[in-house]
Amino acid sequence: DLFKNFADTFGITFREVIISKFAQGIFYGTLVCEDASGIKEIDSRTSDAxxxxxxxxxxxxxxxxVLAAAGVSIEEEPDIDDLATGGIGSQPEGYDYDKFTVEELEEMMNEAIExxxxxxxxxxxxxxxxRKAGK
Incomplete structure:
Protein backbone atom coordinates (compact mmCIF):
# COMPACT_ATOMS: atom_id res chain seq x y z
CA ASP A 1 0.00 0.00 0.00
CA LEU A 2 2.84 2.38 0.83
CA PHE A 3 4.54 1.70 -2.50
CA LYS A 4 1.27 2.25 -4.38
CA ASN A 5 0.79 5.60 -2.65
CA PHE A 6 4.41 6.50 -3.45
CA ALA A 7 4.00 5.59 -7.11
CA ASP A 8 0.69 7.45 -7.41
CA THR A 9 2.23 10.55 -5.82
CA PHE A 10 5.14 10.59 -8.27
CA GLY A 11 3.13 9.71 -11.38
CA ILE A 12 4.45 6.18 -11.80
CA THR A 13 2.06 3.69 -13.38
CA PHE A 14 2.44 -0.06 -13.59
CA ARG A 15 1.91 -1.38 -17.08
CA GLU A 16 2.44 -5.09 -16.36
CA VAL A 17 4.25 -7.70 -14.34
CA ILE A 18 6.22 -10.42 -16.07
CA ILE A 19 7.17 -13.67 -14.37
CA SER A 20 10.33 -13.78 -16.42
CA LYS A 21 12.33 -16.76 -15.21
CA PHE A 22 12.17 -20.02 -13.26
CA ALA A 23 15.48 -21.43 -12.07
CA GLN A 24 16.35 -23.81 -9.24
CA GLY A 25 12.76 -23.72 -7.97
CA ILE A 26 12.59 -19.93 -7.79
CA PHE A 27 10.44 -17.61 -9.92
CA TYR A 28 11.82 -14.21 -10.89
CA GLY A 29 9.66 -11.19 -11.62
CA THR A 30 9.96 -7.96 -13.55
CA LEU A 31 7.87 -4.84 -12.97
CA VAL A 32 7.20 -2.81 -16.10
CA CYS A 33 6.54 0.77 -15.00
CA GLU A 34 6.09 4.09 -16.73
CA ASP A 35 6.66 7.67 -15.67
CA ALA A 36 7.13 10.95 -17.52
CA SER A 37 10.60 9.88 -18.68
CA GLY A 38 9.45 6.58 -20.22
CA ILE A 39 9.13 2.87 -19.53
CA LYS A 40 11.39 1.20 -16.97
CA GLU A 41 11.83 -2.46 -16.04
CA ILE A 42 12.62 -3.28 -12.43
CA ASP A 43 13.67 -6.71 -11.13
CA SER A 44 11.50 -7.81 -8.23
CA ARG A 45 10.74 -10.71 -5.97
CA THR A 46 7.82 -12.46 -7.61
CA SER A 47 5.67 -12.22 -4.48
CA ASP A 48 6.18 -8.43 -4.36
CA ALA A 49 5.56 -8.08 -8.10
CA VAL A 66 8.71 -20.49 -17.71
CA LEU A 67 5.51 -22.52 -17.45
CA ALA A 68 7.21 -25.54 -18.99
CA ALA A 69 10.20 -25.25 -16.64
CA ALA A 70 7.85 -25.02 -13.66
CA GLY A 71 5.84 -28.00 -14.87
CA VAL A 72 2.62 -26.02 -15.33
CA SER A 73 0.16 -27.06 -18.00
CA ILE A 74 -2.62 -24.70 -19.05
CA GLU A 75 -5.42 -26.48 -20.86
CA GLU A 76 -8.22 -23.95 -20.61
CA GLU A 77 -8.38 -20.45 -19.22
CA PRO A 78 -11.30 -20.06 -16.80
CA ASP A 79 -14.01 -17.59 -17.70
CA ILE A 80 -14.62 -14.79 -15.18
CA ASP A 81 -18.32 -15.69 -15.09
CA ASP A 82 -17.36 -19.20 -13.98
CA LEU A 83 -15.19 -17.77 -11.21
CA ALA A 84 -17.90 -15.45 -9.97
CA THR A 85 -20.43 -18.27 -9.74
CA GLY A 86 -18.18 -20.90 -8.19
CA GLY A 87 -17.18 -22.71 -11.38
CA ILE A 88 -13.86 -23.59 -12.99
CA GLY A 89 -10.75 -22.82 -10.96
CA SER A 90 -12.56 -21.24 -8.04
CA GLN A 91 -13.50 -22.28 -4.54
CA PRO A 92 -15.11 -25.64 -3.74
CA GLU A 93 -18.40 -26.44 -5.40
CA GLY A 94 -21.23 -24.29 -4.09
CA TYR A 95 -18.93 -21.53 -2.84
CA ASP A 96 -20.80 -18.25 -3.29
CA TYR A 97 -18.87 -14.97 -3.47
CA ASP A 98 -22.14 -13.04 -3.76
CA LYS A 99 -22.68 -13.34 -0.01
CA PHE A 100 -19.58 -11.20 0.69
CA THR A 101 -19.29 -7.43 0.58
CA VAL A 102 -16.59 -5.77 -1.54
CA GLU A 103 -14.71 -4.96 1.67
CA GLU A 104 -14.79 -8.62 2.73
CA LEU A 105 -13.62 -9.71 -0.72
CA GLU A 106 -10.76 -7.20 -0.55
CA GLU A 107 -9.78 -8.60 2.86
CA MET A 108 -9.86 -12.13 1.42
CA MET A 109 -7.71 -10.95 -1.50
CA ASN A 110 -5.14 -9.39 0.86
CA GLU A 111 -5.04 -12.60 2.93
CA ALA A 112 -4.46 -14.61 -0.26
CA ILE A 113 -1.57 -12.29 -1.17
CA GLU A 114 -0.05 -12.70 2.29
CA ARG A 131 -18.73 -5.91 -8.80
CA LYS A 132 -17.42 -2.33 -8.67
CA ALA A 133 -18.19 -1.94 -12.37
CA GLY A 134 -21.74 -3.09 -11.70
CA LYS A 135 -21.53 -6.28 -13.74
Missing amino acids: IALAVRFNCPIFTYEA KEDYERASQLRDIINR
Whole structure:
Protein backbone atom coordinates (compact mmCIF):
# COMPACT_ATOMS: atom_id res chain seq x y z
CA ASP A 1 0.00 0.00 0.00
CA LEU A 2 2.84 2.38 0.83
CA PHE A 3 4.54 1.70 -2.50
CA LYS A 4 1.27 2.25 -4.38
CA ASN A 5 0.79 5.60 -2.65
CA PHE A 6 4.41 6.50 -3.45
CA ALA A 7 4.00 5.59 -7.11
CA ASP A 8 0.69 7.45 -7.41
CA THR A 9 2.23 10.55 -5.82
CA PHE A 10 5.14 10.59 -8.27
CA GLY A 11 3.13 9.71 -11.38
CA ILE A 12 4.45 6.18 -11.80
CA THR A 13 2.06 3.69 -13.38
CA PHE A 14 2.44 -0.06 -13.59
CA ARG A 15 1.91 -1.38 -17.08
CA GLU A 16 2.44 -5.09 -16.36
CA VAL A 17 4.25 -7.70 -14.34
CA ILE A 18 6.22 -10.42 -16.07
CA ILE A 19 7.17 -13.67 -14.37
CA SER A 20 10.33 -13.78 -16.42
CA LYS A 21 12.33 -16.76 -15.21
CA PHE A 22 12.17 -20.02 -13.26
CA ALA A 23 15.48 -21.43 -12.07
CA GLN A 24 16.35 -23.81 -9.24
CA GLY A 25 12.76 -23.72 -7.97
CA ILE A 26 12.59 -19.93 -7.79
CA PHE A 27 10.44 -17.61 -9.92
CA TYR A 28 11.82 -14.21 -10.89
CA GLY A 29 9.66 -11.19 -11.62
CA THR A 30 9.96 -7.96 -13.55
CA LEU A 31 7.87 -4.84 -12.97
CA VAL A 32 7.20 -2.81 -16.10
CA CYS A 33 6.54 0.77 -15.00
CA GLU A 34 6.09 4.09 -16.73
CA ASP A 35 6.66 7.67 -15.67
CA ALA A 36 7.13 10.95 -17.52
CA SER A 37 10.60 9.88 -18.68
CA GLY A 38 9.45 6.58 -20.22
CA ILE A 39 9.13 2.87 -19.53
CA LYS A 40 11.39 1.20 -16.97
CA GLU A 41 11.83 -2.46 -16.04
CA ILE A 42 12.62 -3.28 -12.43
CA ASP A 43 13.67 -6.71 -11.13
CA SER A 44 11.50 -7.81 -8.23
CA ARG A 45 10.74 -10.71 -5.97
CA THR A 46 7.82 -12.46 -7.61
CA SER A 47 5.67 -12.22 -4.48
CA ASP A 48 6.18 -8.43 -4.36
CA ALA A 49 5.56 -8.08 -8.10
CA ILE A 50 2.28 -9.99 -7.92
CA ALA A 51 1.13 -8.10 -4.82
CA LEU A 52 1.77 -4.82 -6.66
CA ALA A 53 0.02 -6.07 -9.80
CA VAL A 54 -3.07 -6.80 -7.74
CA ARG A 55 -2.97 -3.36 -6.08
CA PHE A 56 -2.32 -1.54 -9.38
CA ASN A 57 -4.80 -3.73 -11.27
CA CYS A 58 -2.28 -4.49 -14.01
CA PRO A 59 -1.89 -7.74 -15.97
CA ILE A 60 0.53 -10.50 -15.04
CA PHE A 61 2.31 -12.34 -17.86
CA THR A 62 4.84 -15.11 -18.23
CA TYR A 63 6.46 -17.08 -21.00
CA GLU A 64 5.65 -20.61 -22.15
CA ALA A 65 9.22 -21.61 -21.31
CA VAL A 66 8.71 -20.49 -17.71
CA LEU A 67 5.51 -22.52 -17.45
CA ALA A 68 7.21 -25.54 -18.99
CA ALA A 69 10.20 -25.25 -16.64
CA ALA A 70 7.85 -25.02 -13.66
CA GLY A 71 5.84 -28.00 -14.87
CA VAL A 72 2.62 -26.02 -15.33
CA SER A 73 0.16 -27.06 -18.00
CA ILE A 74 -2.62 -24.70 -19.05
CA GLU A 75 -5.42 -26.48 -20.86
CA GLU A 76 -8.22 -23.95 -20.61
CA GLU A 77 -8.38 -20.45 -19.22
CA PRO A 78 -11.30 -20.06 -16.80
CA ASP A 79 -14.01 -17.59 -17.70
CA ILE A 80 -14.62 -14.79 -15.18
CA ASP A 81 -18.32 -15.69 -15.09
CA ASP A 82 -17.36 -19.20 -13.98
CA LEU A 83 -15.19 -17.77 -11.21
CA ALA A 84 -17.90 -15.45 -9.97
CA THR A 85 -20.43 -18.27 -9.74
CA GLY A 86 -18.18 -20.90 -8.19
CA GLY A 87 -17.18 -22.71 -11.38
CA ILE A 88 -13.86 -23.59 -12.99
CA GLY A 89 -10.75 -22.82 -10.96
CA SER A 90 -12.56 -21.24 -8.04
CA GLN A 91 -13.50 -22.28 -4.54
CA PRO A 92 -15.11 -25.64 -3.74
CA GLU A 93 -18.40 -26.44 -5.40
CA GLY A 94 -21.23 -24.29 -4.09
CA TYR A 95 -18.93 -21.53 -2.84
CA ASP A 96 -20.80 -18.25 -3.29
CA TYR A 97 -18.87 -14.97 -3.47
CA ASP A 98 -22.14 -13.04 -3.76
CA LYS A 99 -22.68 -13.34 -0.01
CA PHE A 100 -19.58 -11.20 0.69
CA THR A 101 -19.29 -7.43 0.58
CA VAL A 102 -16.59 -5.77 -1.54
CA GLU A 103 -14.71 -4.96 1.67
CA GLU A 104 -14.79 -8.62 2.73
CA LEU A 105 -13.62 -9.71 -0.72
CA GLU A 106 -10.76 -7.20 -0.55
CA GLU A 107 -9.78 -8.60 2.86
CA MET A 108 -9.86 -12.13 1.42
CA MET A 109 -7.71 -10.95 -1.50
CA ASN A 110 -5.14 -9.39 0.86
CA GLU A 111 -5.04 -12.60 2.93
CA ALA A 112 -4.46 -14.61 -0.26
CA ILE A 113 -1.57 -12.29 -1.17
CA GLU A 114 -0.05 -12.70 2.29
CA LYS A 115 -0.27 -16.49 1.89
CA GLU A 116 1.23 -16.15 -1.60
CA ASP A 117 -1.90 -17.72 -3.12
CA TYR A 118 -1.71 -15.46 -6.15
CA GLU A 119 -4.16 -17.39 -8.30
CA ARG A 120 -6.90 -16.90 -5.73
CA ALA A 121 -5.88 -13.26 -5.19
CA SER A 122 -6.19 -12.52 -8.90
CA GLN A 123 -9.56 -14.30 -9.06
CA LEU A 124 -10.81 -12.22 -6.15
CA ARG A 125 -9.43 -9.03 -7.77
CA ASP A 126 -11.39 -9.79 -10.94
CA ILE A 127 -14.59 -10.46 -8.99
CA ILE A 128 -14.14 -7.20 -7.03
CA ASN A 129 -13.54 -5.25 -10.24
CA ARG A 130 -16.66 -6.74 -11.86
CA ARG A 131 -18.73 -5.91 -8.80
CA LYS A 132 -17.42 -2.33 -8.67
CA ALA A 133 -18.19 -1.94 -12.37
CA GLY A 134 -21.74 -3.09 -11.70
CA LYS A 135 -21.53 -6.28 -13.74
